[in-house]
Amino acid sequence: IERGDSEGIREQMEGLFAADITSLLIELDTDQAKYLVTQLETTTGAEILADLDPGERRDFLKAFTSQEISRYVNIFDSDDAVDLLNEQPIQVREEVIALLEDREQARFILDLLHYDEDVAGGLMQKELVKANVNWTVNECIEELRKQAEDVGRVYAVYVIDDNGILLGLLSLKKIVLAHKNTKIQSLYDKDVIFVETYRPAEEVAELMQKYDLDTLPVVNVQGKLLGRITIDDVIDVITEQASSDTMAMAGITGEVEEDDTILQQTKARLPWLLVGMMGGILAAKFIGFFEGDLKVVPAMAAFIPIIGSTGGNVGIQTSSLVLQSLADKSGLDSGLGYRLLRMLAIALINGLIISSIVFGFNLLIGNEIQLALVVSAALMSVVFLASFMGTVTPIALEKIGINPAVASGPFITTANDLIGYAVYFGLAHLLLDL
Amino acid sequence: IERGDSEGIREQMEGLFAADITSLLIELDTDQAKYLVTQLETTTGAEILADLDPGERRDFLKAFTSQEISRYVNIFDSDDAVDLLNEQPIQVREEVIALLEDREQARFILDLLHYDEDVAGGLMQKELVKANVNWTVNECIEELRKQAEDVGRVYAVYVIDDNGILLGLLSLKKIVLAHKNTKIQSLYDKDVIFVETYRPAEEVAELMQKYDLDTLPVVNVQGKLLGRITIDDVIDVITEQASSDTMAMAGITGEVEEDDTILQQTKARLPWLLVGMMGGILAAKFIGFFEGDLKVVPAMAAFIPIIGSTGGNVGIQTSSLVLQSLADKSGLDSGLGYRLLRMLAIALINGLIISSIVFGFNLLIGNEIQLALVVSAALMSVVFLASFMGTVTPIALEKIGINPAVASGPFITTANDLIGYAVYFGLAHLLLDL
Known part of the structure; x- marks a missing residue:
């Protein structure tokens, strides 16, 4: 199937989920894999790149130009984009950011690059839907419509005041069930759990497990809403934590894996x-x-x-x-x-x-x-x-x-x-x- | 604060999340703890009971009558209700089910009691929102309104045919953004990932991690929608898996803990x-x-x-x-x-x-x-x-x-x-x- 027939490949792959194609990819050599990925739609390609293990992705992307990488990073969630860029040499990183078409994405990424990987700021993504507390449900839905493309999974809309301070949240369920002209003021839930950017990742994982949260808003010291952490990123933290404890028991330091050098x-x-x-x-x-x-x-x-x-x-x-x-x-x-x-x-x-x-x-x-x-x-x-x-x-x-x-x-x-x-x-x- | 002042307790506890009260509870003796829980609203009490560790809950509930337990189980999610009942002696279990006011809940629980704890059927809950593929968005919102109280977090509405066979799903985001008279038929996402009831829990965890899912619908062998598994239950599976591997490494069999006999x-x-x-x-x-x-x-x-x-x-x-x-x-x-x-x-x-x-x-x-x-x-x-x-x-x-x-x-x-x-x-x- 491999050599040449790009139409055939695209058709075959259309029925598959990105995660399945990723599993397939691992069996190909780098050139074949690159050929396959570039034949797919950009969104599917981006999902596949986001799925790959950090080590494998670093090796795989050596076959790509900064221009090609930027096409995919452009539509990544901002947290995944930062993870990918952090694996790259500084020069590639700068080039990719400069080449990004979506300038908002570039700004998001530059914001997030400040944070260490193992604190709340390093886990958060900038993509979220926020609504001013003085809006009506209808205005909120309009905002949602504008953001819908960028924000993969919404879970809830965050409610802020005029200064961007986090006040609470409004679940999608409430929005669906509310009347269009109701004020958000009278509808939103003030009991919101949040973290500051500098909190360690383990604390984030504990909080989200303890309170059974799907997303956790991240604020700065003044309480201004900066981003959100989604549950799938926290599952990774939990799995890594367990694995590094096992490794410590076995007398192995650091995050080494069997296929490292x-x-x-x-x-x-x-x-x-x-x-x-x-x-x-x-x-x-x-x-x-x-x-x-x-x-x-x-x-x-x-x-x-x-x-x-x-x-x-x-x-x-x-x-x-x-x-x-x-x-x-x-x-x-x-x-x-x-x-x-x-x-x-x-x-x-x-x-x-x-x-x-x-x-x-x-x-x-x-x-x-x-x-x-x-x-x-x-x-x-x-x-x-x-x-x-x-x-x-x-x-x-x-x-x-x-x-x-x-x-x-x-x-x-x-x-x-x-x-x-x-x-x-x-x-x-x-x-x-x- | 402990003896007597029920008004004061309720006021103090009102500002706290259930998970925080649970942490407090652990420091009290059984009688004090029972007194505290019974002073709270039934929904808060139920959340606390759902939060407790299985072993602690079994001991704690010895102080409750079947009548009292049934008041809380009545408003549990069905999967949590089954977990709690499985820890009880058979007599208590039967009494509680017989005493349940919500007869639908009783039916749900009897359904779920069939399944082993470590298969998909044992992880699922019956609470979900489903919509017939021939409905309009408006009818779907009506159904959502009816179910809103029972189904804690909605995530998505499952789309079924007249025979209850799972066809796909419709995200809340799409519902919010759609016109009221649109047919579900033209809106829903047919690429849905599901499991059969008999699949092992580890496979469920792998699937949900691989495809980044918040919920996973569970079907029987004919493809009929029976329930859904939510991500928080799967986090428990992942954590238990990691812990049992560590224990195996240390030469400890079974799920024993430091405070077991x-x-x-x-x-x-x-x-x-x-x-x-x-x-x-x-x-x-x-x-x-x-x-x-x-x-x-x-x-x-x-x-x-x-x-x-x-x-x-x-x-x-x-x-x-x-x-x-x-x-x-x-x-x-x-x-x-x-x-x-x-x-x-x-x-x-x-x-x-x-x-x-x-x-x-x-x-x-x-x-x-x-x-x-x-x-x-x-x-x-x-x-x-x-x-x-x-x-x-x-x-x-x-x-x-x-x-x-x-x-x-x-x-x-x-x-x-x-x-x-x-x-x-x-x-x-x-x-x-x-």
Whole structure:
């Protein structure tokens, strides 16, 4: 289908949604993909470009001239336009903005480029419908008609005063049901939730989830309406947040992905591997002190792995549960003391079961009862210590303003391991009369 | 403020949003909270009950009679009503449904109770506005007026034929801008995306994200319109999905939370701790075979931890990256071979750096060069093996239909540990002439 037949392509693609064509595109090489996109209507092409992953889009657009890019950016929503331009080299960015036919769009974009990506200002779009509080419903509908083309999804009309200060909102449902000559003044909803431009993206996501909002108006410090954030942008924030927490748990920093360059991946991964390595070296040095003991009871060495892995597993489980309830702000905030008490009760049960089984195993394979006692006592202590660390660390990290998700990561696991070995060899040295 | 002054409470609470009162409520004991809620208007009370976490709501509603519950359920959205009723004992559930004043609501609820929670049917609500394709815009507005009270947010009107088959949709924006006598036939959008009731919740979430939808109509196998799913319910699905993946990584099964009972938590955690323990026992048995070697070179024992932890860390990093790109369906699907090649390249870099440092450390503390070589060679192999396992396992699990997130969990980590020890002791036995 690929070479040449532009009529055929356009016909075939007409029945498809832009998102479907995007999925198709990924299987083509850059030249074929560019050919396909340029054959489509500009609006469809723009939707496809807006859909693409940032990394893929950056690579794909290298095949386009600034002139070609500007044709699509011209009809983008302003927030998506800014995202796209931020991925481009400065020169391309400036050229595209200069080439934009829609001068209002250019002004919108220049406004939005000021804001960081991770604050409310960086999430908002300038496209919205606003109505003066002194208008009638009819005037409001006229304004809507004028804006209809630019504003993709309307949800609601924002009501402002003569100075552009946000007063409230008027849902489309109310507009449909109202009489044409009713004053907006008597109709609009004054209970409006809004954010200032500098609020962090996570706070925006929380607000919109808490109050079940489709859109959230953004104002400056004087309360002047500047833009709106729509729910689909916030879904992206939520998904990214969850993914970056998972990555932090796995010992990966930054927003690296599997298809990033080898250098980027190494930069994201090596630091944590080195943390683990340092832990391993410390463990080696520490166990080295007990070389004499190991010479006498070499069977001791066999239980080094189970001490380390049990501490690690219990620590990760505990901190993940604490992290989950820290993230879930609507959850009951039982105090630290109560939390610890419950954690320790669970540790008692798990610890007793595990150390009894291991005790039985030790007797079964004919190890001496003293060694069996030492191993099980060490396991018990390790379960308790890991539960304690797993509860306290995320809470402490959150208190001092560090992302608590790192508490399930390599750093804490390594610390737990070291504590475990210390307990094990310490107990062994004392109890085995070495 | 608490005891008695109902007027004062109502006045104070009037200015607040329901979600804010919910946050307040959590700090009160059950009796105070019930008193507060019953003093509020029924609609506010209903919003608060809809907001509460399932577990907290179940406990809180124990203080209410079926009669009292039915007053609130009467004005719930049907999907929220079903969620609430599913948490109640069967007797309460039946009583509440029988007591409902709004008989249409009772019918809606009985319809929805059929569906599992995790399919499209279990997410949908029956409240929606539909219009016959032969109507005019004016008739459509009349219908909207009738339904306005029941349907919280409208977004769009669904267009159906005489048999109730879904044909398309009409956005509120189009209704506002159209002339009253226009036929819907000439106005509505035929490109409508819908799901069947039996589709899994994750598929619904993917669809709504892919096509940026606010609502998704749900149909039966004949294409008859049965309900709609709104974006806020899907945000919950996305958040739960992310959280259950994190929990799977941490070795916790099911939807357990920190404030669940000790028994529930033990049930969710113990199985994975036992997996880790079994791994530890296997490792102990395995290392036991080399007791003779350890007697000769006790320094070998000191490096057991670093072998285990490096394998574990590399494995988790690798599988998390692969998991991320498996979950991100829009990502480029480079074949398994290319993936492995990249992973191994990264393993080469990380492995070389780590094993060189450890080699240096060994010489520095005066260990023999043979032992240093064995440790570094084992580290190198472990990094490669863990990268390989971390890449292949999630892909294989996904192929056979198991949640690949468990690939970052205790099971794989344990397997990686065991392989690591095998390589280490095997190499040592061969190279140290034991």
